[in-house]
Amino acid sequence: MSIKVIIAGFKGRMGQAAYQMVSGDPELELAALIDPFAEETDVAGVPVFNRKEDLVGLEADVWVDFTMPKVAYENTRFAVENGFAPVVGTTGFIPEQIQELTELSRDKGLGGLIAPNFAIGAVLLMQFAAQAAKYFPNVEIIELHHDKKKDAPSGTAIKTAELISENREKIQQGAVDEEELMPGARGANFEGMRIHSVRLPGLVAHQEVIFGSQGEGLTLRHDSYDRVSFMTGVNLGIKEVVKRHELVYGLEHLL
Amino acid sequence: MSIKVIIAGFKGRMGQAAYQMVSGDPELELAALIDPFAEETDVAGVPVFNRKEDLVGLEADVWVDFTMPKVAYENTRFAVENGFAPVVGTTGFIPEQIQELTELSRDKGLGGLIAPNFAIGAVLLMQFAAQAAKYFPNVEIIELHHDKKKDAPSGTAIKTAELISENREKIQQGAVDEEELMPGARGANFEGMRIHSVRLPGLVAHQEVIFGSQGEGLTLRHDSYDRVSFMTGVNLGIKEVVKRHELVYGLEHLL
Amino acid sequence: MSIKVIIAGFKGRMGQAAYQMVSGDPELELAALIDPFAEETDVAGVPVFNRKEDLVGLEADVWVDFTMPKVAYENTRFAVENGFAPVVGTTGFIPEQIQELTELSRDKGLGGLIAPNFAIGAVLLMQFAAQAAKYFPNVEIIELHHDKKKDAPSGTAIKTAELISENREKIQQGAVDEEELMPGARGANFEGMRIHSVRLPGLVAHQEVIFGSQGEGLTLRHDSYDRVSFMTGVNLGIKEVVKRHELVYGLEHLL
Amino acid sequence: MSIKVIIAGFKGRMGQAAYQMVSGDPELELAALIDPFAEETDVAGVPVFNRKEDLVGLEADVWVDFTMPKVAYENTRFAVENGFAPVVGTTGFIPEQIQELTELSRDKGLGGLIAPNFAIGAVLLMQFAAQAAKYFPNVEIIELHHDKKKDAPSGTAIKTAELISENREKIQQGAVDEEELMPGARGANFEGMRIHSVRLPGLVAHQEVIFGSQGEGLTLRHDSYDRVSFMTGVNLGIKEVVKRHELVYGLEHLL
Incomplete structure (x- = not known):
């Protein structure tokens, strides 16, 4: 029925x-x-x-x-x-x-x-990212949107970082003596994680979460092409x- | 202690x-x-x-x-x-x-x-792929290895396809009237899913699982750079x- | 004026x-x-x-x-x-x-x-691929389209392979004793180069040309999101x- | 001889x-x-x-x-x-x-x-990026390195931006009323272009140059796995x- x-x-x-x-x-x-x-x-x-x-x-x-x-x-x-x-x-x-x-x-x-977000792929990505963070505390987020978007980082990126943060060991990432030759190069700092916002015409709404560990990387990417x-x-x-x-x-x- | x-x-x-x-x-x-x-x-x-x-x-x-x-x-x-x-x-x-x-x-x-595979990232990728397949039955696997590798697809790709297969709705992917102008273009057929094997010098061991659905895509990638x-x-x-x-x-x- | x-x-x-x-x-x-x-x-x-x-x-x-x-x-x-x-x-x-x-x-x-193709990005990608092939004879093409597309590989992928072929040293790629455990895994064979066609809902029209050489890789990608x-x-x-x-x-x- | x-x-x-x-x-x-x-x-x-x-x-x-x-x-x-x-x-x-x-x-x-850089792929990428910039003035650079690297952005990213800059129309990218909710999210500003530096263990040396235009994108990527x-x-x-x-x-x- x-x-x-x-x-x-x-x-x-x-x-x-x-x-x-x-x-x-x-x-x-x-x-x-x-x-x-x-x-x-x-x-x-x-x-x-x-x-x-x-x-x-x-x-x-x-x-x-x-x-x-x-x-x-x-x-x-x-x-x-x-x-x-x-x-x-x-x-x-x-x-x-x-x-x-x-x-x-x-x-x-x-x-x-x-539901604030009905894209299943975006929700799965956040869940997977939170799970992976237990084993891979080193992680950066790159979110990419069309160039009419006003705010950076995107709400989804911030929500993703929050979920990761609940699961990962607190660490400050990058080299101890890291130096930005140009301000902002290392992106936004969210509890030691970095978030980068790309804005270009042609893009719709995309997000990559990149985990790195000794000798390996794990990348989760969601592409939203259409509502x-x-x-x-x-x-x-x-x-x-x-x-x-x-x-x-x-x-x-x-x- | x-x-x-x-x-x-x-x-x-x-x-x-x-x-x-x-x-x-x-x-x-x-x-x-x-x-x-x-x-x-x-x-x-x-x-x-x-x-x-x-x-x-x-x-x-x-x-x-x-x-x-x-x-x-x-x-x-x-x-x-x-x-x-x-x-x-x-x-x-x-x-x-x-x-x-x-x-x-x-x-x-x-x-x-x-354990046949100690790369946590590879194991997580397989688990995530199996989970995502419940919601996204359309999926293809691309595995990329150095050009000395003899077998194609890789063992990890086959194992991944098996795990996905236990969770996804059985469907034949692609257009109904799909036609290969050159044999092999659509890759290997694993229960309707497709697996593609790339072999190039310089590569180490990499795998991408790409899920597609109306208006969105979800990609999981593992890169193994070193044992x-x-x-x-x-x-x-x-x-x-x-x-x-x-x-x-x-x-x-x-x- | x-x-x-x-x-x-x-x-x-x-x-x-x-x-x-x-x-x-x-x-x-x-x-x-x-x-x-x-x-x-x-x-x-x-x-x-x-x-x-x-x-x-x-x-x-x-x-x-x-x-x-x-x-x-x-x-x-x-x-x-x-x-x-x-x-x-x-x-x-x-x-x-x-x-x-x-x-x-x-x-x-x-x-x-x-012009059969007015996408400047696609035309540039073909030109760059032809140039890179002079130095990197090992190359594979992955083209990704929506799953209503009937033919594989795409016309653009074939045209790209032809242009590459005019510039690259003729070699058979992959391991000499390469073996396909599942037919089609290594994709279509175009004069020793391999072409892989991915078809998934959500995708529009995308192409990646991946060059590999000792210790390095060069990837050119074009994404077409909209006509x-x-x-x-x-x-x-x-x-x-x-x-x-x-x-x-x-x-x-x-x- | x-x-x-x-x-x-x-x-x-x-x-x-x-x-x-x-x-x-x-x-x-x-x-x-x-x-x-x-x-x-x-x-x-x-x-x-x-x-x-x-x-x-x-x-x-x-x-x-x-x-x-x-x-x-x-x-x-x-x-x-x-x-x-x-x-x-x-x-x-x-x-x-x-x-x-x-x-x-x-x-x-x-x-x-x-030569300061003998990686042919890196040199080709810079040349291609400079050429593409003539047609695609909107561009961002993402460079990814291991987390022992001290400086950000990388020398190669800066050199790439300089080469692009010689060829592209001068424009300020992104939305006019763009706002950083977290400082650094939009990366470093190089004459209106943005550069993002990712640092993670496991990575070696990688660079992506992403061009965006109405309805399309062109991405050039170089991966350096080994000296x-x-x-x-x-x-x-x-x-x-x-x-x-x-x-x-x-x-x-x-x-």
Whole structure:
């Protein structure tokens, strides 16, 4: 029997990608679409709504949410209260809200997922990096993005460094008498590890974690070529939350 | 208190590397060295022997073995019987021997390790590849070695493909109507996965496992520049076997 | 003074990309747009035509052509006869046609370019590979494409191997007693060089040429993430043909 | 007829590698070996000397020099004056000395080579990078070395950046409103280009130059695994200087 899915924010770019993904998977079935900006009343037979309140009582299993930060919490709360297991890619939650939603889901015995990053490959890379750090305390991160990106290092690189840091022996890397002939050459210093940010046109979003040890190297690389990559994670999320009885924060908890 | 180590085969290349590694680690202490070809009676105060029988009754914790296939089984048996936890890099064991040694070690409550590959990075790569294959069934392996290597694909590549195969959904990769304009272009076919072997002077031993999915890629790479890399694994083995009560086959069981 | 450009086939995907590129470059100016399927009579003030004959007598410098194989020759001939230097990305020319158009352009003293590949990076990679092959006769090619690609190896890989082959010492690579435990592992054999074709979802179009020599390696890699990359080459083509007096085949002749 | 070669400094590590290389090439013949620390009078029939003065009048074509900075100039001058074409890997020359030796060689009509870097791959990479920069002004350099290296960036990275800089359009790379959340993340700034220095155990000496443009990337990578790589360049140097009539500084002038 197929899983019945609601997509909130289906007119947006991510919502559209989710619509394509759900439509194309025979194990999934669209139950409803919501978007305040939708003018149609149905899309290929699937009913379209403008307000979430119109979905009370609808028969559906999962609520996929790609809406906006300011409504993400209200939407997720609504989903849980109405028995729709939430799979949420919208950002903007504060820790207290996640805590509260988790408790609410536990009371209801309903699974759920709020994920800042749906790229399975990126999540696996972080997990592998954390594991490898136990044996290889010497590590550097190179993240490469398009040249319109404003911040450096990327959020993913910082998150990766934090995870590594929880597992690796604390050491200051590089030669003791290391000297930067040009400032910044050795990158950013994160507890003795180094992070390097490359920005070039043409690039999308890439990350390399390089471990070095006597006579060997281990490199983990993730390449994100297109946002459509998130849909593999959304698909996994939909199929996992219906088997679970509590909301989790982070795709890694479903892997 | 430091761990007391015997090195069997200390005159060989790997034995010498083990000698350097043990000497340089303050948590380890050399108890004895053995080699049938040794002519000296001590090295820097550490007693040297030609025959294993001379070590009966010696106070030591671990027996590191880098000798020769024809004596590996006898040596390991001797070590276990005399209470030295074996860490064996010598090859040539048949499954029945490993089975028997494992049982013997269990009877004695003694830890031990027989490992065909001591490069931690290579072992981690295989584990990570097996894990990633659960989510990414599309994968190809590229292994790159110096051009004196006779066999293709490498043993490590085949072992990696086997481990991946235990975890991934069975699929035939590539386009359905794929066509090789030149035979061999698509590499070796291992249950639908492809393996490519590159041979060039200058290379040492390298392996890349590339996973592809909608809009993203995940690449795991191991570079072996020098056999000294094995010593990180030997060091780990020594420190782990003293905490255990059974011999294991494969470094992965100690990670 | 800006270069006046006509775009033929402006309604197609490549034509649209060319329109964006020309519009955005202050050194270029749109003189006219042509497409048999266009229904508008102007785009942002630029006149639109359905038939090339309507452009006789128009004041313009360059004719950019992204139309269809069956009209490519006629279009290019028309452009040269009317004094528009052609920059042609449409395929389907036979050698005799290129020969004839080259002679015609020479008579007219008009520059021009017909190019099967407008990605400057790919063309540079081929040139560099040919140069490096003089010093490094040991080389392998790995090309990586999305898994909808039917043919292996790619046309670019074969062209690269041909160029390398003109410059390198003829040798059979790999160990003399090399043995394939699984057929195809060593890839396709092109005059002793090996070519490997990787096909995975997520990938776009990538190529690596790896040279190996005693103790060192040199790797050249091109990544094509998007067809928009061709526009850097079209832009270069437009600016170069106006300085020249003969049509050339292949972007490499303008580098 | 084979080229007759003298090796100065043959007892050192590089001298030994040169000895092996010359001995193994049927087109070359050892004429003499010199080293102040040599105690033997011949090696496999080749005469050994302690002082260069003893070689006056010897019949030889090329003087290979891997000695020490303080004698490099005197040695090279001696070689040229005695008709031995110098191939010098020793460092420590000041520009005036190179100028003077070049003039002296021109007077004698003798070829010669003084090279700070004999790795052909590294020299080719620099040349290719300079060429590519004409078309791709956006570029970053990542150099990776073992963690005993003191200075960052490496001399080769700085030299590469200088060569690129002579050919590329001056631009400031990255987003206009780029922000470093952690200082150093964006690397060292060399005229708007960025240089990143990675230091890890296990690594030897590696450099990547990454060019990015709309929708594409071009990466040039050199891996130095072993100093023996220099011998390909020394071999080339020996065979080229005997055809030339002037000393040059830098292997690139013989490619």
